[in-house]
Amino acid sequence: MTDFDVLVVGGGWGGYTAARTIAQHGGRVALVEQDKIGGVCLHRGCIPTKALLETAAIARQVRRAPAHGLKVPPPQLDWPQALDFKNSVVDKLHAGMQQALDLAKVERIDGTARMTAATEVRVAPSAGGATTEIVAKDLIIATGSQPAGLPFFPVDGARIITSDHAIDLPPPARPIIVGGGAVGVEFASLWTDLGSDVVLLELQPQLLPQEDADIARTLATQLAARGVDVRTGAAIDADSVRIGPQGVQLEIEQDGERHALSGDVVLVAIGRRPRSDQST
Template identity: 40%
Template sequence: MSDAPPDTHFDLIVIGGGPAGYAAALYGSAAGLNIAVVEMDKVGGTCLHRGCIPAKELLETAHVFRTVGHASQFGVESSAPTLDFTTTMARKQQVVDTLFNGLSGLLKNRKVTVFNGTGTLQADRSVLVSTPEGESTTVTGDSVILAAGSVPRTIPGFDVDGRVVLTSDEVFELDALPRKVAVIGGGAIGCEFASMLSDLGSEVTILEALPQILPGVDKDVVNVVRRSFKGRGIDVRTGTKVLGQTPGSTGTTIELEGQDPLNVDAVIVSIGRRPLSDSLGLLGTGVVVDQRGFVEVDELCRTAVDGVWAVGDLIATPGLAHVGYAEAILVIKQLLGEEAIPVDYGRVAWCIYCQPEVAFAGLSEQAAIDAGYEVKTTKHRWGGNSRALIIGDTEGVVKIIAEKRPDGTAGQLLGVHMAGPWVTEQLGQAYLAVNWEATIDEIAPFIQPHPSLSESFGEAVLSLTGRSLNS
């Protein structure tokens, strides 16, 4: 047990120290609440230690490697880059450790009490904290937030060994780059891994059961990513059913329905994550868990038990760290008696950090049509963007979906979907416009700096007024 005071009653107990959990602790403590966090591993959770942060750090390594490899195009002559994977992984860990130490210090400065152990909810709304050493203590609180997070889903017949069969947890512990890799699952995480490994020199095959990679992403953006992957030698196989594997002396052979077996050195299972609700001991507490393991909540993240909330990957909302932040703030506002507005999950920001990057907010074209809208769309390529030409990255598209008014003009902005250079850093203005339900006429007059990548968004908006400059 660490930092535990003699007093074991708190205004709020948070079970889980990942993004949703620590956000609740930091936001609530800033408002003067006395808060305890129960964490079985390290504060920061999957996102910091085995997810968002290490993944993006390795993707940045891939970006640097790719940039150096094309330096001669800028007149910068250098030998072909080589990768010191030991240094790569050491830098990854340094970034993680720096953020972990910063977060730990921030929690301490906010006087948040951190209990190291597994927290289980009791029927009387108290929390039993059990340490790996077999010690236990009971803490009580006026309110409890369940934020236990999630773990990678696995596939029968693919026993994770950390050497040949990996999940996202084990990828970040590799000591060498595998030569041939199969990524099972073509969602956001799978495409990030595939892009990173390919750029660093691995031969990569994506095996996706659905008809397209990046399900839920606008088809025009998906097509950009798929063309890029194909051009870089990534073998993308959609509609592919994985039957099993036959381990060999150094790698494994993956059996596929209707296709030749695939020999690889490593397999990354990237088929999503499951909520870690089974760690919370919820049976008999009154908290309802659905068949998939998600804790059931209402639009304010309230469980069936008064005074108990659930947030983050534990509930069936988008599994994004920033969504966990928003849910945490939503709950704390309720505890403080302030106005609490439910999260609009249909308009959250999505960012995928593969090459090319993907970012979007709001409805895709097909989703808008399915929702009953008549739409007007525009697509703006990066080839005419001066900043994109300057940095040598013109691959991608900015696509805008707007509601079509009865007179045929473009009205409310419904969605913005982008693929291309640094679009994850450009999404802000599009996210605000979508969430403020702005119309095309309202945002078209906004001036974009020149030269800048953001001009492509401005040009695309302007073109929906019926007039444009460069498109």
């Protein structure tokens, strides 16, 4: 059994910042993480999407070159190279975070933590082997979040995906994005600039429902001008959903009318929920 001043469960941005700051102020800190330091934001969210959005923005600019008197061939996507660029950005930041924890003398523990008391956890090592009991004066739970789901869209990583899958998959030809929040509009922008025929569905009357209405209208107008089929106030008929080898079919109700839609992939992007059902 090992004693610490503070035990941090979860090595995303929140857990990393807490562990590093406390250690820099003299605390003896352990950080338990079952995956990689940096969490969702660094590996499957904010950072990799911004890297890919940069690739997409360059493609969009190249297509606009003739309007500025430049004769260039249409851009062609080299997806493995785009992934290499995205991964290089992530890897550099990941290495920096690990180095910062080492310099702060945070003890990193690779494994899955389960609480056994208010400030005590049992850690199962990621590499296997015997569990370890860890006791601390204080415990910080920073286990982050995971994509929220819909019962009529069972995620399989192929036809029905979340952003966790989308970040590494080639842009689908005809994606349907369910959810017009930050994640949904990011992938709508990314995929349409890389050549996808995107349908973006949002149940609420506007995209980005938690943001200012004027901003949401401007965003919807800009996405539509770039080719995204934006549908707000769109309710999916759960009974109409059909998932098969050829793709996904569904019906929506919008403004009192029903519309049939089909795509090769559905990205479920209705938000995120806490990973409170498990430790990390």
